[in-house]
Amino acid sequence: xxxxxxxxxxxxxxxxxxxxxxxxxxxxxxxxxxxxxxxxxxxxxxxxxxxxxxxxxxxxxxxxxxxxxxxxxxxxxxxxxxxxxxxxxxxxxxxxxxxxxxxxxxxxxx
Amino acid sequence: xxxxxxxxxxxxxxxxxxxxxxxxxxxxxxxxxxxxxxxxxxxxxxxxxxxxxxxxxxxxxxxxxxxxxxxxxxxxxxxxxxxxxxxxxxxxxxxxxxxxxxxxxxxxxxxxxxx
Numbered sequence: 001x002x003x004x005x006x007x008x009x010x011x012x013x014x015x016x017x018x019x020x021x022x023x024x025x026x027x028x029x030x031x032x033x034x035x036x037x038x039x040x041x042x043x044x045x046x047x048x049x050x051x052x053x054x055x056x057x058x059x060x061x062x063x064x065x066x067x068x069x070x071x072x073x074x075x076x077x078x079x080x081x082x083x084x085x086x087x088x089x090x091x092x093x094x095x096x097x098x099x100x101x102x103x104x105x106x107x108x109x110x
Numbered sequence: 111x112x113x114x115x116x117x118x119x120x121x122x123x124x125x126x127x128x129x130x131x132x133x134x135x136x137x138x139x140x141x142x143x144x145x146x147x148x149x150x151x152x153x154x155x156x157x158x159x160x161x162x163x164x165x166x167x168x169x170x171x172x173x174x175x176x177x178x179x180x181x182x183x184x185x186x187x188x189x190x191x192x193x194x195x196x197x198x199x200x201x202x203x204x205x206x207x208x209x210x211x212x213x214x215x216x217x218x219x220x221x222x223x224x225x
Contacts, residue, residue: 069173
């Protein structure tokens with residue numbers, strides 16, 4: 001399969017809970033980027049993590065990268081109903097070459 | 111922030127006609143712009159990469175004569191779907207970034223329907 005596959009495919013949680021999504025890839029990468037997409041809309045950039053970085057934070061978001069396992073995780077803490085969206089990881093595995101995973105559909109119930 | 115504007119947000123055209131979609135970086139100069147296609151409930155598929163002033167690089171399986179890409183300036187790239195057919199109906203999204211190994215920011219997408 002292609003680079004950047006997320007799991008789970010779908011995740012349903014209650015508001016206030018944490019949500020964790022994972023992304024796995026196959027070859028070495030330059031960076032990995034997480035995006036959010038609301039239905040029928042464009043993508044919103046969340047976090048970029050480079051291959052020499054292990055963890056990054058942005059507000060309620062925490063991204064980790066384990067290059068030895070070729071995997072990344074996105075943690076959303078204290079989730080809100082407004083976090084309901086699809087989340088994609090994109091791996092840049094070569095210069096200007098991106099692959100997007102199939103995405104995780106997150107539903108946060110109020 | 112970095113804003114990428116895509117226009118139009120939706121378009122309906124007749125089979126056989128051509129449609130042009132614009133992608134602009136509003137507050138930064140984009141050395142590289144990317145064009146993607148997204149089918150319903152699926153992920154994004156990279157179609158081509160364009161750098162200002164040079165020919166676009168198309169991904170395998172993407173017809174360059176059908177999907178014409180022009181990157182005339184550091185803030186504008188256009189995708190023209192030529193002789194559109196119903197199977198070209200899809201959601202087309204562009205992204206842009208300042209330089210290599212940095213964030214790529216996306217436009218709002220264009221919903222193309224060919225009737």
